[in-house]
Amino acid sequence: AVSYMKGIAEENRVRQIKQDIERISIDGVWDGNYLLEMLTGGHTMLFPRIGKTQRPDVFCDKLCEGRVALLINGAPAALTMPFLFTENFQTADDYYLTHPYANVGRMLRITGFFLAILVPAVFIALVLHHPQMIPSEMLLGITAARENVPMSSLFEMLILFAVFEMLRETGSRMPESIGLALNIVGAIVLGQSAVDAGFFSAPMVIAVAFSGTLGLMVRELRGTVFFLRIGFILAGAWLGLFGVAVLFAALWCYLHSMKTFGIDYMYTFSPLYRHVQQDAFWRGKIPLMNFRQSRFSKNRKRQGKV
Secondary structure, three states, X not given: OEEOOOOOOOHHHHHHHHHHHHOOOOOOOOOHHHHXXXXXXXXXXXXXXXXXXXXXXXXXXXXXXXXEEEOOOOOOOEEEEOOOHHHHHOOHHHHHOOHHHHHHHHXXXXXXXXXXXXXXXXHHHHHHOOHHHOOHHHHHHHHHHOOOOOOOHHXXXXXXXXXXXHHHHHHHOOOHXXXXXXXXXXXXXXXXXXXXXXXXXXXXXXXXXXXXXXXXXXXXXXXXXXXXXXXXXXXXXXXXXXXXHXXXXXXXXXXXXXXXOOEEXXXXXXXXXXXXXXXXXXXXXXXXXOEXXXXXXXXXXXXXXX
């Protein structure tokens, strides 16, 4: 079922999505991910351009904003489109909390995403290429901790991330209560034992654990964080902070070049209109959110003056 609010959703966008669906030739659709990959042409996507939700309140809110949603018989999740970069950091709970507290959580998620992909790369770049930028006391501690480690810093970090991903995958395949306990106990026991045995250094374990934990903060971007983190680590190990900066600039350009059903993926970055920013990186007060974003609907007036 193609769902939209007539008079609010853009008719051209609705027509385009229906045409894209009609061109799909497949034996059956068992989940929304089948349509998700087909509607995006099967191209590899680091960042999602179609949203997924299992919550009726989120579904209805998207329709009222002028989005188009797809419901698949038997599938628990609906697809919503277009989907912007900032929506990865928005949660339904943001609208059930007071706006100052909701904005704190949203900013933490944004900060956590960038820290998850940059902290390991910056750490490896400083250790391998820019030790003069590390305070003397900290550098001495890192050097002492690595004294008996039998492998290079880059290989050590990649091995630790591989172990972290194995623990995470194992925990996700078990019952929730057991999986959570397994992750905690496994990380503590393996991490402490590996440091005591001299296989890994404590500063490296801290950097990997910090980045790995933050990477789980934004559920929709967990796969994205995994691949970006590896890319930034390799860039930092190869060219130092210069490589990290170049790759970050390339990532920023890539994000601004992406489109989702005719709308710029980074639409909320530019232009910085007030009605665009009322619910992007922070949530404004609900009585002041009087207008829809112009790219989603020509019917911009959302509610009367309160």
